[in-house]
Amino acid sequence: MQRRHILIALTAAASGALPFATQAQVTDLNDAINKAGRQRMLSQRMGKAWLALVQDVEPATARQVLDKSMSLFDRQLVELKAFAPTPEIRDTYGKLEGAWSDYKTALVGTAPGKPGAPAMLQADARVLALAHQGTVQYEAASGKPVGKLVNVAGRQRMLSQRMAKFYLAATLPVDATAEIAKARTEFLTAMEFLRNAPEATPRIKEELVLADGQWVFFDAALKKLQGGSSKPLQDVFVSSENLLSVMDRVTGLYSAIKV
Numbered sequence: 001m002q003r004r005h006i007l008i009a010l011t012a013a014a015s016g017a018l019p020f021a022t023q024a025q026v027t028d029l030n031d032a033i034n035k036a037g038r039q040r041m042l043s044q045r046m047g048k049a050w051l052a053l054v055q056d057v058e059p060a061t062a063r064q065v066l067d068k069s070m071s072l073f074d075r076q077l078v079e080l081k082a083f084a085p086t087p088e089i090r091d092t093y094g095k096l097e098g099a100w101s102d103y104k105t106a107l108v109g110t111a112p113g114k115p116g117a118p119a120m121l122q123a124d125a126r127v128l129a130l131a132h133q134g135t136v137q138y139e140a141a142s143g144k145p146v147g148k149l150v151n152v153a154g155r156q157r158m159l160s161q162r163m164a165k166f167y168l169a170a171t172l173p174v175d176a177t178a179e180i181a182k183a184r185t186e187f188l189t190a191m192e193f194l195r196n197a198p199e200a201t202p203r204i205k206e207e208l209v210l211a212d213g214q215w216v217f218f219d220a221a222l223k224k225l226q227g228g229s230s231k232p233l234q235d236v237f238v239s240s241e242n243l244l245s246v247m248d249r250v251t252g253l254y255s256a257i258k259v
Helices: 002-015 029-055 059-083 087-108 114-142 145-169 177-196 202-222 231-255
Strands: none
Touching: 029 059, 029 087, 029 114, 029 145, 029 231, 059 087, 059 231, 087 114, 114 145, 145 177, 145 202, 145 231, 177 202, 202 231
């Protein structure tokens, strides 16, 4: 079973089409937290894909990842703003619209290249901050323990992409060591929290075991020194997609809990 899941993830990563379970509109607050958290992830995944294009790493897949992530971000932004149950949440998503417009310009206004990297990283940080703010606000609106679990599980998706993004950025050069180390610590702490949650069903625990397996591959790739070969960059890109796929399923399972 575990091998089958790994092969599915590898196939999805190779095609650039991860099986994100999305509906046409936000159905409830758990779904809102899931999608709001996915926006955080997409901010980092788009940056990762853009940097992969700069480095000529998996260029065909990176282009698919960037295009599909931008389309999904656009769609979910409309849904989350429309669903917003309070003026404060609506205001956050109004601000996110403006930040997203600037980020899109950085991503596709010119061809990906090293001179544009500082502006891209600055724009993605602004989008990430507002997307996180919206997620926290939706969790507060839920007021239920499972809302926190959806938020934490969803944030793992973002951390996987953030670590990969900074690994790819390190050759620009950008001093990414501290950012990767911080994200690694946060990721491992959150995995313990998710494993020990009373709400964790047998299916969730099974998926978390698969996530642990994917983490081994991803963490090993992150620890490889970058040299003249592009292989370490490719390994980080692909393994980050595989880990993301599993953590998206975990987030969806927590989101489906109705208490």
